[in-house]
Amino acid sequence: xxxxxxxxxxxxxxxxxxxxxxxxxxxxxxxxxxxxxxxxxxxxxxxxxxxxxxxxxxxxxxxxxxxxxxxxxxxxxxxxxxxxxxxxxxxxxxxxxxxxxxxxxxxxxxxxxxxxxxxxxxxxxxxxxxxxxxxxxxxxxxxxxxxxxxxxxxxxxxxxxxxxxxxxxxxxxxxxxxxxxxxxxxxxxxxxxxxxxxxxxxxxxxxxxxxxxxxxxxxxxxxxxxxxxxxxxxxxxxxxxxxxxxxxxxxxxxxxxxxxxxxxxxxxxxxxxxxxxxxxxxxxxxxxxxxxxxxxxxxxxxxxxxxxxxxxxxxxxxxxxxxxxxxxxxxxxxxxxxxxxxxxxxxxxxxxx
Amino acid sequence: xxxxxxxxxxxxxxxxxxxxxxxxxxxxxxxxxxxxxxxxxxxxxxxxxxxxxxxxxxxxxxxxxxxxxxxxxxxxxxxxxxxxxxxxxxxxxxxxxxxxxxxxxxxxxxxxxxxxxxxxxxxxxxxxxxxxxxxxxxxxxxxxxxxxxxxxxxxxxxxxxxxxxxxxxxxxxxxxxxxxxxxxx
Numbered sequence: 001x002x003x004x005x006x007x008x009x010x011x012x013x014x015x016x017x018x019x020x021x022x023x024x025x026x027x028x029x030x031x032x033x034x035x036x037x038x039x040x041x042x043x044x045x046x047x048x049x050x051x052x053x054x055x056x057x058x059x060x061x062x063x064x065x066x067x068x069x070x071x072x073x074x075x076x077x078x079x080x081x082x083x084x085x086x087x088x089x090x091x092x093x094x095x096x097x098x099x100x101x102x103x104x105x106x107x108x109x110x111x112x113x114x115x116x117x118x119x120x121x122x123x124x125x126x127x128x129x130x131x132x133x134x135x136x137x138x139x140x141x142x143x144x145x146x147x148x149x150x151x152x153x154x155x156x157x158x159x160x161x162x163x164x165x166x167x168x169x170x171x172x173x174x175x176x177x178x179x180x181x182x183x184x185x186x187x188x189x190x191x192x193x194x195x196x197x198x199x200x201x202x203x204x205x206x207x208x209x210x211x212x213x214x215x216x217x218x219x220x221x222x223x224x225x226x227x228x229x230x231x232x233x234x235x236x237x238x239x240x241x242x243x244x245x246x247x248x249x250x251x252x253x254x255x256x257x258x259x260x261x262x263x264x265x266x267x268x269x270x271x272x273x274x275x276x277x278x279x280x281x282x283x284x285x286x287x288x289x290x291x292x293x294x295x296x297x298x299x300x301x302x303x304x305x306x307x308x309x310x311x312x313x314x315x316x317x318x319x320x321x322x323x324x325x326x327x328x329x330x331x332x333x334x335x336x337x338x339x340x341x342x343x344x345x346x347x348x349x350x351x352x353x
Numbered sequence: 354x355x356x357x358x359x360x361x362x363x364x365x366x367x368x369x370x371x372x373x374x375x376x377x378x379x380x381x382x383x384x385x386x387x388x389x390x391x392x393x394x395x396x397x398x399x400x401x402x403x404x405x406x407x408x409x410x411x412x413x414x415x416x417x418x419x420x421x422x423x424x425x426x427x428x429x430x431x432x433x434x435x436x437x438x439x440x441x442x443x444x445x446x447x448x449x450x451x452x453x454x455x456x457x458x459x460x461x462x463x464x465x466x467x468x469x470x471x472x473x474x475x476x477x478x479x480x481x482x483x484x485x486x487x488x489x490x491x492x493x494x495x496x497x498x499x500x501x502x503x504x505x506x507x508x509x510x511x512x513x514x515x516x517x518x519x520x521x522x523x524x525x526x527x528x529x530x531x532x533x534x535x536x537x538x
């Protein structure tokens with residue numbers, strides 16, 4: 001009897017550890033190359049060439065940037081709160097990475113006769129978890145800005161916090177409409193439904209639009225990058241930061257972008273579903289592992305598309321004024337999301353009658 | 354008020370239409386514009402590898418010329434220094450000794466010849482003033498330097514390579530313009 005209690009599935013632990021390390025390092029590498037892609041996209045849209053000296057097509061540029069950030073002098077202002085000052089970027093980074101735990105990155109793979117699902121934690125409140133962690137991201141900005149003991153940083157932190165809170169509301173409301181259709185908070189179930197049927201964006205175009213706008217706001221991306229508005233707040237909440245602590249803040253933004261692209265792809269664009277292909281039939285044909293590779297590739301293609309959209313918008317639209325931001329959030333998006341929710345509820349009830 | 358010209362455009366103060374207030378359609382139009390720029394020709398060139406051609410009248414770095422036998426043409430008459438509006442040129446004359454006939458064409462030559470590239474305005478008046486065709490402005494420009502004294506060019510920097518001993522370098526130093534002229538002649 002004792003032996004059964006002590007019997008611990010070590011393989012399970014190893015499997016999850018490998019998954020965690022893999023996904024964290026993949027998202028770090030992707031965030032790295034997002035910085036490269038951002039500069040390249042910006043350059044190409046402005047008829048320039050972008051980074052091209054470090055390595056072929058400037059592909060080693062992120063490494064050079066990282067090295068530069070590491071080599072810079074680390075300054076902690078005298079009047080700042082040391083612990084919180086260091087905690088700020090750590091929290092921002094942590095919150096950015098944690099969301100990746102519930103996203104299903106692909107179907108199952110077969111490792112030495114053991115079926116491994118490509119998802120770190122398939123918890124039954126997946127979306128709620130995402131929401132909780134995303135809200136935690138505000139703490140990074142808030143604590144970092146406040147601990148700097150600087151007017152501009154504090155104002156930026158306030159802006160960031162109020163912006164994130166205001167836009168979480170319509171984001172949540174738009175998701176409620178989606179959840180009424182799926183009937184489950186589990187991300188794997190939501191993707192599973194889209195594998196067989198139509199992508200959720202077809203049923204919820206307005207919900208997707210609201211979610212997209214809120215995702216831009218949550219990631220502090222242009223046109224909602226008011227917390228770091230350099231022309232009015234002098235670089236915002238990371239004004240006092242230098243060296244890798246600044247790098248962490250910037251990096252967290254790119255990871256956030258990657259993760260929110262992944263969530264949008266998962267919730268609205270079928271996750272790892274390969275479009276126009278019957279996934280179950282293809283799995284029988286090519287086998288489990290190859291299929292997981294295809295699915296992962298398709299998911300990453302969708303994510304790359306969203307990341308390009310993020311960058312495209314950033315280099316097209318100027319920043320909102322703060323009152324415009326709040327007007328859009330509270331007076332436009334919240335009512336729209338509510339209407340969307342009510343209409344969806346009515347239609348769902350009517351069809352199920 | 355009566356408009357003085359017909360160029361003034363009245364400001365449109367109409368309230369925004371519904372589509373404009375939606376803002377999304379205008380964002381979409383803006384994004385189309387930026388998307389079009391992806392396919393446009395880039396204005397940048399990769400500078401050190403690719404260089405823009407100079408204009409045919411470009412006046413660049415000075416060159417002290419030699420004649421066909423590789424002798425310096427300059428006789429240190431000082432006309433270039435007099436002509437120079439920026440007073441960038443100084444020189445010291447010396448007398449040619451026995452056995453130096455293959456180095457200097459005339460009996461008097463410039464022992465020291467310096468142009469301060471920080472003062473020079475590249476007007477080309479020295480080239481016009483020179484009676485011996487000894488100085489002309491080439492198709493290159495002075496590279497940057499860390500010190501002021503590094504931009505005072507002496508004879509070793511200015512003299513063209515010897516056409517007898519280093520014909521290829523000489524041809525390169527002459528530049529495309531001179532080569533074209535020679536072909537035309």
